[in-house]
Amino acid sequence: MSVLTVQDIIKPENLVYKKTSLMTDKALSYCPGCGHGTAHRAIMEVIEELDKESETIGVAPVGCSVLAYEFMNVDMQQAAHGRAPALATAIKRLWPDKVVFTYQGDGDLAAIGTSETIHACNRGEQIVMIFINNGIYGMTGGQMAPTTLPGMKTSTSPFGRDVSTMGNPLKMTELIAQLPGTYYVTRQAVHTPSATRKAKRAIRKAFQNQLDNKPGVSFIEIVSNCNSGWKMTPIDSNIWMEENMFPFYEMGDIKVDGKMVTK
């Protein structure tokens, strides 16, 4: 009886999944277990499926995803901390037929870049904004973010976030959904295959809105883990996220086709 070898399995007819060519072959710089890689892939798959490789310009500012241009195989601009929506505004105004997106973390989008975020949303720029919320500053080593939960320990809130002195976590997504300039606002996750499928559908809808010239920003928050920053194993971090982040940052659509979703 012949033994089945790896070479017998790796055949074109057995192919069920293929890495999109819009992700480079470079090894991700993200920690094993982090959601960034999955989010990157979902976005790039959508762009490939929409056949917009040659029309897409991405903007990634400072944070863990500052090196997104190493992995996303489309034209990319690296922005100063918090300023991606300003860059994207100008790109889209000057090239209205292009597909423009930003990819920002919570410190970037909801702290230092609050002004750029709110005003790009308020002007109704026809861009896609992807907001990765893991409640912590990952790249600089786990400091408190605007989205850090009450009581949550970080390197700058070592005894837990005391909201009486450190302020409350900012729900930027609910905030910008109030603005007439946002067209589609949703909160998703990428920690399980089913969540990732949903998130990818939301990402596709966001890009489709831009292609269809829908008025305003399509904004997707992805609540994600930071197992390194949270000092947990990847699996524990996902369980912790489900138990602590999701009740505070509720999953699902907040605004669809320019209308608030009533729950």
Added chain:
Amino acid sequence: MGELRLMKGNEALAEAAIRAGCDGYFGYPITPQSEVIEYLMAEKPFNRTGMIVLQAESEVASINMLYGGGATGKKVMTSSSSPGISLMQEGLSYLAGAEIPCVIANVVRGGPGLGDIQPAQSDYFQSVKGGGHGDYRLIVLAPASVQEMSDHVPISFDLSFKYRTPVLIVSDGLIGQMMEKVELFDTMPRLTDEEIKEKYPWATTGKPKGSERRIITSLDLDPYRQERHNHHLQAKYREIEETEVRYEMLDCEDADYIIIAYGSSARIAQKSIQLAREEGIKVGILRPITLWPFPKKQIIELMEKGVKGFLSVEMSAGQMIEDVKLTVQGKVKAEHFGRYGGVIHSPEEVLEALKEKLIGG
């Protein structure tokens, strides 16, 4: 002859942007330069050339809009005044590091802090020595008339694309606000999207299918590669220093003394040297048109011709004088005179200072 108009300096700058084929202006109001965006909004340049104008939420946003737009090969521009330009310094450093062409105009007012809204030249250090973080330079042009507020715009765009570097136009509240006759240049067509893709292969315009992606960034975490990038920038700056110095000399042929002054101060000094010559003192003016690169060779040549002293006249506590002194190297007298904080010196005050500091002492 081009169209003649009586205009404010700020309006001339705005009109020149439209005519120079600028694709996008992004700005935030601040006195004494708000006429730039006001003029552009009223003029509806989109109907004239397709140029877009956007009022940003801050100077921080404006300069980053320049980053986004400039990185796609479009001609982009902003303007502001001193406090607003301070807010742009982070962006300027990124623009220089990522080698993005764009034009920024500073209509300087008195400082420090909120200061006042009167003319000043106290942003010289910030303009020519960096301003933001890291080793970088900006090409800095200093118009001395409303005419030059117009003429310097297409020159700035050309230089910014030639060297892929931001170009700063440093004017002041006097040049920005005063009205003079201007001969406007004819409108140049904006580049089409196809022309931009052809001309600027580095620009992030959406990569053709299957080809290499373009990345615009100032980041490189490998120190040796970052040093190589810095070497590349420095080589570019040396080339600019060799080839792009602009200046004007007035009555320097027989001069014993030279006033070095730019912008409004150079205009005022024209009267000072006339008064000096009436008294038999031979004074000329060296007017740097580019503040960086600085006309060092011209100063050395004047010294070699026997000039006995230089007076740096600037509406500041003495900033450009440091570059004059570095060039003169103590071989002849180099002194500073200027009123500041928004006060404009008179031609007589300049002459008095010249006599006291260069001749009397």
